[in-house]
Amino acid sequence: MNFRQLESFVTLASELHFGRAAALLHLSQPALSQQIRKLERELNKQLLVRSSRKVSLTSEGARFYPLARQALAHYQKAEALIAPEGDEFSAVHVGYVGSALMSETLLEQLRLFEQNHQGVLRLQEANVQTQLSMLETSELDCAIIRGPIPLSSRFCKMVIAKQPLICALPQALAQGLSEPLSLSDLSELPFILIEDPPGTGLTGAIIAACDKAGFVPRYQQSVVSVNAALAMVAIGLGAAIIPQCMVSQNFAKVCYFQLKDELAPSELLFLYRRNNHHPGLIELASQLDVL
Template structure:
């Protein structure tokens, strides 16, 4: 079994679309399909249910996805170990946090000038697993409140934004209430892409007494924004930091406002409190 096949499968599972997975991997789509089919033959189970319009994980696929992420993260650990020394701090990153990461890195280097910082980009589930296994020293994440074996230090709050096409009926609104969006098709990343954020948004709907009209699940947030921009009858709900500037979409504040927490994560027996305190303060903008 090749790491390449596992990587292709994980990417398809995160995107739930072979074409987008191929674009993300920078290879031709048939190569992705062939590798995933070969992996299914090797394992003797169907990992994905495919139809002309949708791709969904099977129960076996969901189990294999967790194991595949662990395997790939372990492989990354070997690679990272070859290029880092004992004075290296490995940080699991998240999209849309460049300014906070820059402040956090500056704070680390001020606290310990000899540190070298390595940024590791992993999906949220793999990021948390890598942190628990000691393959990361710190991680940042949105909407994480409790993880066994992990110390969660809330560092900031981030407002949720309604994102619609520039041609959407609500596009010119200065603010919008969740119940007003109930009749439009909600496009949102599948839960396996980011369980904490998915659960936080689901809880926000439940608290507001709103049952959204669910459209097809999407993959990464940036792909979600592209799809929403191309479909005037749809919308999504994302943290403000994930919303990229585009003339094709509008980002609208909610009324009343809703926020998700952003946190700095460490193992309970990991990085020293002094370092963590410095990073948390930097992420808050103190």
């Protein structure tokens, strides 16, 4: 059970109308329904009765409602008490893919924001799919992910870094190869790919590039991060296409090659809901917009 779930339940229980509650919470109605279902699953209780015309509390929901309001009030008081003195806004919840933190420019901007607003940043590593879902349900204020992503009128998107893509190969498979490689040189090799939703993230970019080169990459292993992909390469399981910034990880038994294909650079994106007016988020977005 978390703050967002409690806030969603209390607001919906007060309004007894999904449309009004969703508007107050700056959520879509499906995202609000998802928060309520998560809470009910965790409590193993049905809190609301839904029909096409109305929403009402079950007996368990009616008993839980005043307790949830109290818990929400205590949470807000506790957050206010531990907020740094003189700071004008509460926590900013930021999701990120692990490879994003290899960008020294991004790190410097996050460092500057933390210096100006100590204790406000709440950073959480998660893959693209999880971050997009958490944005929808307001569990994150913003997401730092690798493009491409589907266009959505609900989100604002900024490109905060562009990084070239290179190839990582196990030492055994790299024998006799010289730079630059062509993607087509890799067509018979197994690939290590990140578990991104179809057409999105780093994997979406890689599959599109391979398609342009005339082949479909053969999956050997799916992983959740670029670091894990490099570890799989080091073990000898296959090839990986990675942002050039990841070379600094210095995995043993991994060889890196420039690619001669005209690949679009990997875009690091800053994403947030268009209707999120959190002042801390707005300041962070403004700060990153100069990159």
